Amino acid sequence: MVLEIEDLVVRYKTGGWAGALRSKSQRHVEVLAGVGLELNSGRTLGVVGESGSGKTTLARAVVGLAPIAAGVVRVDGMRASGWGDGPWRFIRRKVGFMFQDPLASLDPRMDVATLVTEPFVIHRTQGIDRRREAARLLDLVGLPARFLDRYPYQLSGGQARRVSVARALALKPKLVIADEPTAGLDLSIQGDVLNLMTDLQAELGMSYLLITHNLTVARHVADEIAVMYLGRIVETGPTDAVYRLPAHPYTRALLGARGGGERVVLEGEPPSLSPRPHGCEFHARCPIAKPRCQTEPPAEQVIAPRHRVLCHFPLIQPQAAGTA
Amino acid sequence: MTPLLDIADLSITYAAASGPVRALRNVSLTIAKGEVLGLVGESGSGKSTLASAMMALLPANAAVNGRLEFNGADLFALGPEARRRLRGNGVAAIFQDPFTALNPATRIGVQLIEFQHHKTGIGHAERSRRAVAMLGRVGISDPERRMRQYPFELSGGIRQRVLIAAALLTEPQLLIADEPTTALDATTEMQVVALLRASRALVDGAIVLVTHDMRLVADLCDRVAVMYAGELVEAGPTAEVVTRPRHPYTKALLACDPARIAGPVRRFPTIPGQVPDPAIPRDGCAFAARCTEASGICLTTPPPMVRGDGGDFARCHRLVA
Amino acid sequence: MTGVSPAPEIRAAPAWLKRAAGLARAVLAGTMGKVSAASVGLMLILAVSAGIIAPYDPIAIAPMDRLEGPSLSHPLGTDQLGRDLLSRVFEGTRTVMEVVVAGIGGALAIGLTMGLVAGFGPRLLASALMLVSDVVMSLPMMLFALAMTAMLGGGLETVVFVVIAFMVPAYFRVARGQTLTLKGADYVAAARAMGASPLRIITRHLLPNMAGPLLVLIAMDVPTVIGIESGLSFLGQGAQPPTPTWGSILRDGFAFIRQAPHIVLAGGLPILIATVGFTFFSEALRDALDPRLVGKKARPK
Secondary structure (H helix, E strand, O other): OOEEEEEEEEEEEOOOHHHHHOOHHHOEEEEEEEEEEEEOOOOEEEEEOOOOOOHHHHHHHHOOOOOEEEEEEEEOOEEEOOOOHHHHHHHHHHEEEEOOOOOOOOOOOOOHHHHHOHHHHHOOOOOOOHHHHHHHHHHHOOOOHHHHHOOHHHOOHHHHHHHHHHHHOOOOOOEEEEEOOOOOOOHHHHHHHHHHHHHHHHHHOOEEEEEEOOHHHHHHHOOEEEEEEOOEEEEEEEHHHHHHOOOOHHHHHHHHHHHOOOOOOOOOOOOOOOOOOOOOOOOOOOOOOOHHHHHOOOOEEEEEOOEEEEOOOOOOOOOOOOOO | OOOOEEEEEEEEEEEEOOEEEEEEEEEEEEEOOOOEEEEEOOOOOOHHHHHHHHOOOOOOOEEEEEEEEEOOEEHHHOOHHHHHHHEOOOEEEEOOOOOOOOOOOOOHHHHHHHOOOOOOOOOHHHHHHHHHHHHHHOOOOOHHHHHOOOHHHOOHHHHHHHHHHHHHHOOOOEEEEEOOOOOOOHHHHHHHHHHHHHHHHHOOOEEEEEEOOHHHHHHHOOEEEEEEOOEEEEEEEHHHHHHOOOOHHHHHHHHHOHHHOOOOOOOOOOOOOOOOOOOOOOOOOOOHHHOOOOOHHHHHOOOOEEEOOOOOEEEOHHHOO | OOOOOOOOOOOOOOHHHHHHHHHHHHHOOOHHHHHHHHHHHHHHHHHHHHHHHOOOOOOOOOHHHOOOOOOOOOOOOEOOOOOEHHHHHHHHHHHHHHHHHHHHHHHHHHHHHHHHHHHHOOHHHHHHHHHHHHHHHHOOHHHHHHHHHHHHOOOHHHHHHHHHHHHHHHHHHHHHHHHHHHHOOHHHHHHHHOOOOHHHHHHHHHHHHHHHHHHHHHHHHHHHHHHHHHHHHHOOOOOOOOOOOHHHHHHHHHHOOOOOHHHHHHHHHHHHHHHHHHHHHHHHHHHHHHHHHHOOOOOOO
16 A cells, blocks of 8 residues: 555644634634545556645645644555654655646756756765766656756746656655646647656556546546545545446536536535535535535445445445445 | 628737747638637647737737728727727627736726726716626626625636626627636536526627637537637637548647547547747748648648638648649 | 766756856846946955055055155055055955955844744744844934944944844845745745755755845945945944044045045045945846846747
8 A cells, every 4th residue: 555544634724813812713724624545556546626625735745745633644654644754754755746837846946957866865865876867867757868957947838847757756756646747738748748657657656646627637547536525535436437427416516517427517616614614515515415414524435345425415325334 | 791800811920039929820710790719729829819919909019910800990900099999898808817807906896887988878876787787697696795895705716707797798799708717617617618608698799719628619619710830720610620620730639638538548649749939930831740641742832721511621731632 | 968878978067156157147248237347346356455465554654745645656645644545445445345244244144044033933933023123124224323333332343233233134034035935935845745854945945046136135235334334434433543444534534625635535436436336236136137037048838
């Protein structure tokens, strides 16, 4: 198991000292309200959701870049929680991170050779010929060696993205987190990055945690899918199963929007996060909501061995208890 | 019948420090009253330049050749004052970023009333009434309360609706929507798409939808014009172009869309190569270097527009019978 | 470079050297840049070599030659005690530069540290530092200076203290602002995601990216420091006799302005050249740094 997340809660403080004088519930914004997932070696898990779903926060939490209030992150067996730096250093060594804006994630004062080999320096890898490693990494992502001496401002969006892939791969990570790898790219070159990632996975065997709002890409690239809404995973399962027969009404609406499924137009907007709504977060916009949804938070139900949904009235009958 | 917009052989060249940049090359297009046209292209296609030209909003260093007639009047022959009067009173626009298009320091209501400044016959109270009514028509609940709110109090989807309302209030003959849903979430996008569809009835003229998203075009547009490297490479009825594309670029672009790929695949098609540099003069077809069907003539001679049976035009040598 | 063969190649020059060279080229591109850089350079050379190239001992009194106008043996003339003004001006350059380096260096060190602390530390501490900084900034400079010299006595050490105290708030504000801005930058988050320690983030990612605005601030502050020192010396509170600085030469000259106007010129001219030169130099520097931050070369699509 490359990645395990249990009951992860992430809270951000809001406001200054004036906020502290307000009620306790308004002092924090709970961006992740208890998230759990698993990712096996060599597989790709797609985390899909809209803005405000918490998917980017989840990605950052895996490497300790979000304030974890509760829950556990386990990478390759090493467990980390809260703020202590120790276990995070180990985890960060094992995880490659690709940021959504590749140019912004490259220090403008460093050239490409320095950038892609920075992980070696941070983790004090001995006996490394830095420049040779940099050339090797660029070759891995299909960039010619003349890019070694270029600076970020001299790179196009696609080239910067390749550099960020190269850097993520420096220490041969077990897990690569890709935050919106196709954002901002023209349709005709989106395939370049995705094909590169697929090829690298076949060659090096790492797992991907793919964060995206692009459902059509996720469908093709991810083995499993986790759908997020307002800080919770509302449905998770094998991609094919979820796309063909979504169990959660939000998933169905989302797929109808861009996934080519039937059209269900959702009314309204996601509710405010502070304070969090009682009951099911989705009840206000849910086409099949019942009174119970407003007061009681739903429990996780099992549809099929790896297909789970968080809903009182899932669209597919859950398996009877005992056959999970 | 005079088309609403008649563009003939339009070329726009920017004078940049490093030399002339030809953003548009010999674009010819007509838009009839009452139709919805999709303008599709990727970065560097020139679609934004063309949209700006339609609004007569070109920067000072743009040299224009050719003709752009709006309701029979040559837009570029008009003086700046006449052009200014045209905007907001004939041509209206909705932009990609609803967050920055509104003045953050003024209430919505004030701005909506201000947008009606060209309607000289009516007073403040009437303008306010029209604004409230329009907010209701674009699907905003509790419009009177919204009128008193500031832009930062609204979510992205509501803001875009407000902007659509603002555009419709000017009763435009031409509504240009520049990537109206790119910045929005999938579910919000659906709502705005439904709204744009309903807006057809409210626009007594034409709508031009500028986008890179073919599916949006298939949803909303009667006709589509595909642009590449500053040139119009294919144009025709949407159903025709989307199901039976004739230009190699259109074919390749449609093939790249992951939504059109049936079963899950691991390798995505791409179009190898890069868009040609607009600063460099070229002889033949713009797409020749990346085209899988190119032959010798494609590199030396600009291709002609060839008309097809389905009513669409494509600029390609291979189509010449 | 051809291909990816790992054969030993000539290593590219270190990044900072390339950047410094590029910066120098950009600054020297315009006329203003050339002229101001020349005057700045001249000042620095004089400051360093004053002791060696001064023709006379700057504090040696020669009452026989007092109040002589400019001549071949004394290009700038002599003052009321017969001291060679040219040598005094050279020595004064060194003194002024010492004050500049000590003052700005001290302000930079303290302000930068405070700024980093305020950017990273607890909110309460940051607010307290801002408060202190705002109070100091609101004090009128000359009155503050005179009050300090009254309390601490005159002399160049007091001047340096005044300069540091007066300038720390500006460096603090820039450092804090830059820290807050850069703290949220994606490349800082990327460094953390890679496991970089806070120290590494500060030294390798924050400081180099803050260098630009700080460098411009330093260059723009030099004329201010020259002004403070010269002003205080002119008022008799700065350099104490016989230490020559431009301000004290000016002070001496003021008393004899009727008989020997050349003394005032000897004192005033360097102040003028230095102030104007550094001001234009800082502007050229700022212009050279600005577009580079954004990237002049157009991005290929």
